[in-house]
Amino acid sequence: MSSDFYKASILPYAAIIIKICRAYTNSQEDFEDYYQEVCLQIWRSRENFNEHAQWSTWVYRLSLNVCLTLLKKKKNTYQHFASDMLPEEAAVDSHAFADESLNQLYDAIKQLSEVDRGVILLYLxxxxxxxxxxxxxxxxxxxxxxxxxxxxxxxKLLDGKVN
Incomplete structure (x- = not known):
């Protein structure tokens, strides 16, 4: 991937890519993997952009699809290897990021369905x-x-009324 492509076609949309990746990950390592995979897929798929939509719309959709695909793969792998673990042991530290109030919001967003996460991120x-x-x-x-x-x-989730 050329640095020119990254600077012109990905960097302007990095904020939303970061938000989407963060909403579907629980650790810094996973976040970095998801972000890298989204960028790679944007680069690999750039020839498929058909200009019926805006580039930003295409980037958002591709980012969501990549994250959902990676999440599905991870769930399948996790279920296979973690079936003997108790839920407390299987939990990943979801506070891998610094801002506590932002962590609370992301924790609540992560409790939504996979599609609803994408919808609310785009709304935000x-x-x-x-x-x-x-x-x-x-x-x-x-x-x-x-x-x-x-x-x-x-x-309800932020008010602590729902688990």
């Missing part, structure tokens, strides 16, 4: 319902309803 990035729908692959009306439900769930 102030993407329009239409943009989120394009990235997720649904319609804007569904996004509006989904965001309302996600916000209610996050409020």
């Amino acid at each position: 990035e102030e993407k329009s319902y239409q943009e989120i729908a394009d990235i997720i692959g649904t319609n804007p009306n569904n996004i509006g309803v989904r965001i309302k439900r996600i916000k209610e769930r996050l409020k």
